Amino acid sequence: MEAVPILRVGDVLMVSIQVDLHDQLAERLAGDVADAVAKHDPKGVLIDISGVEVVDTFIGRVLGHIAQLARLMGSRVVLVGMRPAVAITLVELGMDLPGIETALNVDRGFRALGLEPPG
Amino acid sequence: MRDEVESTLAIAHHHDLVRVRRALGVAADAVGLDPVRRTKLLTAASEIARNALTHGGGGEAEVELVEGRGVRLRVWDHGRGIEDVEEALRDGFSTAGSMGVGLGGARRLVDEFALESGKGTGTCVTVIVWKRP
Numbered sequence: 001m002e003a004v005p006i007l008r009v010g011d012v013l014m015v016s017i018q019v020d021l022h023d024q025l026a027e028r029l030a031g032d033v034a035d036a037v038a039k040h041d042p043k044g045v046l047i048d049i050s051g052v053e054v055v056d057t058f059i060g061r062v063l064g065h066i067a068q069l070a071r072l073m074g075s076r077v078v079l080v081g082m083r084p085a086v087a088i089t090l091v092e093l094g095m096d097l098p099g100i101e102t103a104l105n106v107d108r109g110f111r112a113l114g115l116e117p118p119g
Numbered sequence: 120m121r122d123e124v125e126s127t128l129a130i131a132h133h134h135d136l137v138r139v140r141r142a143l144g145v146a147a148d149a150v151g152l153d154p155v156r157r158t159k160l161l162t163a164a165s166e167i168a169r170n171a172l173t174h175g176g177g178g179e180a181e182v183e184l185v186e187g188r189g190v191r192l193r194v195w196d197h198g199r200g201i202e203d204v205e206e207a208l209r210d211g212f213s214t215a216g217s218m219g220v221g222l223g224g225a226r227r228l229v230d231e232f233a234l235e236s237g238k239g240t241g242t243c244v245t246v247i248v249w250k251r252p
Binding site: 085 | 137
């Protein structure tokens with residue numbers, strides 16, 4: 001069954017979305033991140049969307065749910081790597097992803113979590 | 120230049136939204152849309168096709184190149200139609216518990232937007248994004 005891989009990098013969970021997410025895959029990701037947070041007790045979760053070309057209202061809502069889930073479980077999500085075209089589109093859509101912390105790239109994401117980036 | 124029909128796709132399942140986005144990506148590349156216009160088109164398409172799926176019970180999408188410098192998407196469904204079109208395009212309007220920026224938001228992302236709907240005849244949304252001159 002297809003799934004978005006969730007990797008452990010030190011105290012952080014890295015989720016790198018490299019596929020065009022269909023709705024079921026996005027919903028599955030929310031559950032997978034919650035399970036991984038419970039299992040690994042990370043300092044935070046970085047979700048890298050640099051490979052994502054389309055964040056529509058559904059995907060945006062799922063990303064918001066993932067951030068809420070992580071927060072309720074005592075962790076934090078930082079969304080990293082948003083493409084300029086995606087940011088421009090979200091602003092025009094009127095959806096600025098409230099409640100989701102963002103950072104320019106993975107290194108900035110680690111620093112946002114108060115950690116040194118690896119390497 | 121004659122308009123070219125690139126493809127007609129069924130919208131019957133969530134996976135089909137990915138197929139519609141992919142077909143539009145091919146068309147966007149064929150006319151050379153810049154990344155921002157390409158992303159806006161694909162995102163608008165996603166909202167419109169999802170609307171056809173959730174409110175219209177599914178439908179079809181047609182992707183066309185227009186005059187070699189634009190991409191047109193037509194999505195029609197076989198649903199009950201939208202009674203108040205203006206209301207449906209207003210932000211915050213939602214009948215399916217979504218974020219309520221769907222169709223109105225999609226309209227802001229494209230250069231041309233037309234919505235035809237009648238009670239019992241379903242809804243047809245046509246959008247065009249032009250290559251920047």
